[in-house]
Amino acid sequence: xxxxxxxxxxxxxxxxxxxxxxxxxxxxxxxxxxxxxxxxxxxxxxxxxxxxxxxxxxxxxxxxxxxxxxxxxxxxxxxxxxxxxxxxxxxxxxxxxxxxxxxxxxxxxxxxxxxxxxxxxxxxxxxxxxxxxxxxxxxxxxxxxxxxxxxxxxxxxxxxxxxxxxxxxxxxxxxxxxxxxxxxxxxxxxxxxxxxxxxxxxxxxxxxxxxxxxxxxxxxxxxxxxx
Amino acid sequence: xxxxxxxxxxxxxxxxxxxxxxxxxxxxxxxxxxxxxxxxxxxxxxxxxxxxxxxxxxxxxxxxxxxxxxxxxxxxxxxxxxxxxxxxxxxxxxxxxxxxxxxxxxxxxxxxxxxxxxxxxxxxxxxxxxxxxxxxxxxxxxxxxxxxxxxxxxxxxxxxxxxxxxxxxxxxxxxxxxxxxxxxxxxxxxxxxxxxxxxxxxxxxxxxxxxxxxxxxxxxxxxxxxxxxxxxxxxxxxxxxxxxxxxxxxxxxxxxxxxxxxxxxxxxxxxxxxxxxxxxxxxxxxxxxxxxxxxxxxxxxxxxxxxxxxxxxxxxxxxxxxxxxxxxxxxxxxxxxxxxxxxxxxxxxxxxxxxxxxxxxxxxxxxxxxxxxxxxxxxxxxxxxxxxxxxxxxxxxxxxxxxxxxxxxxxxxxxxxxxxxxxxxxxxxxxxxxxxxxxx
Numbered sequence: 001x002x003x004x005x006x007x008x009x010x011x012x013x014x015x016x017x018x019x020x021x022x023x024x025x026x027x028x029x030x031x032x033x034x035x036x037x038x039x040x041x042x043x044x045x046x047x048x049x050x051x052x053x054x055x056x057x058x059x060x061x062x063x064x065x066x067x068x069x070x071x072x073x074x075x076x077x078x079x080x081x082x083x084x085x086x087x088x089x090x091x092x093x094x095x096x097x098x099x100x101x102x103x104x105x106x107x108x109x110x111x112x113x114x115x116x117x118x119x120x121x122x123x124x125x126x127x128x129x130x131x132x133x134x135x136x137x138x139x140x141x142x143x144x145x146x147x148x149x150x151x152x153x154x155x156x157x158x159x160x161x162x163x164x165x166x167x168x169x170x171x172x173x174x175x176x177x178x179x180x181x182x183x184x185x186x187x188x189x190x191x192x193x194x195x196x197x198x199x200x201x202x203x204x205x206x207x208x209x210x211x212x213x214x215x216x217x218x219x220x221x222x223x224x225x226x227x
Numbered sequence: 228x229x230x231x232x233x234x235x236x237x238x239x240x241x242x243x244x245x246x247x248x249x250x251x252x253x254x255x256x257x258x259x260x261x262x263x264x265x266x267x268x269x270x271x272x273x274x275x276x277x278x279x280x281x282x283x284x285x286x287x288x289x290x291x292x293x294x295x296x297x298x299x300x301x302x303x304x305x306x307x308x309x310x311x312x313x314x315x316x317x318x319x320x321x322x323x324x325x326x327x328x329x330x331x332x333x334x335x336x337x338x339x340x341x342x343x344x345x346x347x348x349x350x351x352x353x354x355x356x357x358x359x360x361x362x363x364x365x366x367x368x369x370x371x372x373x374x375x376x377x378x379x380x381x382x383x384x385x386x387x388x389x390x391x392x393x394x395x396x397x398x399x400x401x402x403x404x405x406x407x408x409x410x411x412x413x414x415x416x417x418x419x420x421x422x423x424x425x426x427x428x429x430x431x432x433x434x435x436x437x438x439x440x441x442x443x444x445x446x447x448x449x450x451x452x453x454x455x456x457x458x459x460x461x462x463x464x465x466x467x468x469x470x471x472x473x474x475x476x477x478x479x480x481x482x483x484x485x486x487x488x489x490x491x492x493x494x495x496x497x498x499x500x501x502x503x504x505x506x507x508x509x510x511x512x513x514x515x516x517x518x519x520x521x522x523x524x525x526x527x528x529x530x531x532x533x534x535x536x537x538x539x540x541x542x543x544x545x546x547x548x549x550x551x552x553x554x555x556x557x558x559x560x561x562x563x564x565x566x567x568x569x570x571x572x573x574x575x576x577x578x579x580x581x582x583x584x585x586x587x588x589x590x591x592x593x594x595x596x597x598x599x600x601x602x603x604x605x606x607x608x609x610x611x612x613x614x615x616x617x618x619x620x621x622x623x624x625x626x627x628x629x630x631x632x633x634x635x636x637x638x639x640x641x642x643x644x645x646x647x648x649x650x651x652x653x654x655x656x657x658x659x660x661x662x663x664x665x666x667x
Contacts, residue, residue, distance in 0.1 A: 057241035057261050057285075078259075080241075080266040100450050103571040106265040107232035135264040150266040152256070212575040 006101065008041040008213040009222055010204065016088055019051045019075055025224045026157045029096035033155045037098050041213055044094040045200060048086035049073075050170055055081040055148055062175040071173055079158040081135070081148035082178035089166035089186070091196050091203055092159070095211070099154040102211060110135050110147055112210055113160050117145040119206040120162075120199070124191055134179060137162075142185025146177060162203070164188065164196040228288040229260060231267050233570055237289045238262045245277045248304055251297055258284075258295070275299050278307035366393035373398040439539055451540030461602040465515075466639045469597050472651040475659045476613040476629045482662040486554065495546075495558035497585060497610060498530040499665045500657055502549030505530075505583055508650040512582050514605040515640050522641050531581025531601070532561070534568055542568050543601065545581045554665055589613060595632045605641045609634040 011025065022044060029042045050072040054060070058076070060067055062083045067074060072085075086092060093116075099109055114130050117137040121128035121144075128137045128144065137145040145162040163186035171184045187194050208215050218224075228238050241259040245251055256268040257277065275297045282294040296307050364381045366374070370393045374381050379401055386393035440446035448456060479500075483493055505512045505528045516523045528550040531543035544564035546557055567573050583605070586598045589612040598609040613631035620626065633654075637647050657664070 055261075055264075056259055056266055057239065078266060079264075080261045081264040105232045105234075105571065106267060107234045107263055108570075108572060110263055110265055148264045150268075152268040153270070 009218045010215040011044045013046050016049045017046045030155050041097040050087040058082045062178045064173040079148040079150040083174045084146045085170045091162045094159045097156045116207045228292045230290045235262045239287045278304045369395040370398050455540045462600045470647040471634045474655040479658045479662040491554050491558045495554050498546045498549045502528045504654045506550040510646045511650040525582040529582045531584045533586040597634045606637045
């Protein structure tokens with residue numbers, strides 16, 4: 001009987017978070033786990049102000065604008081994958097986990113992140129799909145959730161972005177994830193009554209179950225700088 | 228190119244964080260590798276200098292390919308750069324520097340699929356010539372043999388053994404063939420072997436049994452080993468006792484032969500037998516409650532079976548409702564659980580919900596052993612090998628029958644000697660007289 005009472009600190013900042021702030025929070029959490037790999041995993045759930053991010057190896061050819069003059073702030077960040085767009089109405093989940101405790105397998109981790117969204121969609125009576133070679137979660141040919149992660153010594157950063165009630169116009173100015181022939185979608189178009197706020201606890205629940213982590217709020221010692 | 232996933236076959240180099248000539252600290256990130264939508268910083272396991280980049284940023288290399296070379300001293304950088312062709316595999320690089328080949332100084336049992344990802348440390352250390360004090364070269368017999376096979380001058384090597392004795396590993400290192408493959412993990416267990424090229428090197432002497440470290444080393448417990456350790460220590464708080472029984476398995480063995488072709492395994496049969504008997508002996512399926520105040524009777528009979536993991540530690544995948552599930556489904560479920568356990572893809576409820584545990588070392592020919600009680604359960608059954616034995620009957624007759632010893636470890640707070648004995652007697656009776664009923 002292996003003990004599985006692991007817990008994870010869940011941070012849920014209110015409002016719209018500028019990308020650099022959320023990134024610095026992830027880096028703080030990653031540093032803590034690098035310093036103490038046996039410390040608790042952590043999770044950020046938030047919505048971003050409009051922005052674009054590029055993976056470390058991303059191709060600027062997928063931008064529909066001049067990188068020197070972007071329509072919203074543009075960041076090149078330490079994750080895998082091509083360009084993506086964040087905006088209000090999109091739930092962003094950033095797990096900072098010691099992946100040594102979760103299989104130490106990056107592909108498997110990506111599949112599990114997809115699984116979290118697929119579980120959530122199933123609860124809503126929708127059948128989300130994986131498409132081999134196109135990481136993310138797809139619903140009837142549209143990409144609902146984008147996924148990109150980065151790791152140092154198996155401590156993860158970045159994660160998944162699920163379009164709930166987002167205005168998809170910002171995606172039109174890029175080729176999201178470098179995939180030109182497949183459109184981006186949002187949950188609102190299948191379940192008009194849904195709001196991002198209402199979906200938050202259900203997304204956390206799906207994450208908690210799939211990763212076997214008990215989510216809890218941070219203790220006073222665990223608060224983040226810039227919070 | 229490190230393997231960041233069991234399903235990764237190749238990786239893309241996103242960025243070299245170090246330039247040739249740069250100093251590299253142990254544990255410092257040297258490059259970033261991307262596979263699918265995941266990036267990973269890859270660290271050096273040795274201190275030294277990045278001498279050559281063999282696969283530039285933007286390039287893709289198969290897992291295990293040498294993508295760069297790290298040397299010990301600055302002096303060796305120019306040497307390596309002169310000999311290592313850039314932009315491709317250094318297959319033709321002359322010895323003694325940086326010719327990749329398969330071999331490792333110490334090997335874990337099987338180089339094959341290591342369950343945890345491994346990183347081929349892109350490190351080929353060229354040994355610096357060091358003068359030997361009295362002019363006499365001291366080398367191990369194996370080192371001498373290897374050196375003569377590969378045309379290495381022993382005088383040019385610096386020995387890492389006692390008093391500078393040259394070891395086989397030193398020769399291999401000089402040949403550039405020892406890419407011992409530490410795992411990305413901090414405090415990870417064994418170094419596994421990665422075949423990096425044409426294996427014309429003599430295989431390293433592998434120990435007969437599994438070991439996680441080399442002689443003289445001390446190796447940190449990995450996460451799973453630590454978890455198992457905690458659980459074992461917790462069981463010291465439990466007042467345990469043990470009861471043994473010898474079970475004749477001639478009929479069970481015959482029945483197994485009949486159903487083997489239908490995919491039924493001995494593990495499935497034993498789990499089913501134990502499950503059926505546990506359903507009739509709920510006291511042996513019970514456990515002390517976590518607060519120690521009550522006897523907890525589980526709603527189901529879930530038989531966990533201990534499986535050793537290749538990289539250390541063990542896990543106990545659970546055959547849920549073993550009493551009510553048919554042996555064919557049990558066998559299928561078991562195969563699925565084991566394969567997913569090996570790839571670390573079990574969900575917590577698949578290894579933490581056992582109500583009774585089986586530990587079987589019969590396949591090694593072990594004739595008896597006892598097991599440590601997993602916390603949260605009341606009993607564990609240690610099953611030894613079934614062997615032909617001369618058996619005396621009550622009437623003085625003699626015959627040869629297959630017999631195995633089983634040994635039940637129990638939490639005495641819940642299970643008393645009489646409970647254990649009655650359970651074992653019933654289990655023996657089922658296995659000895661009516662194993663066919665397991666198929667129903």
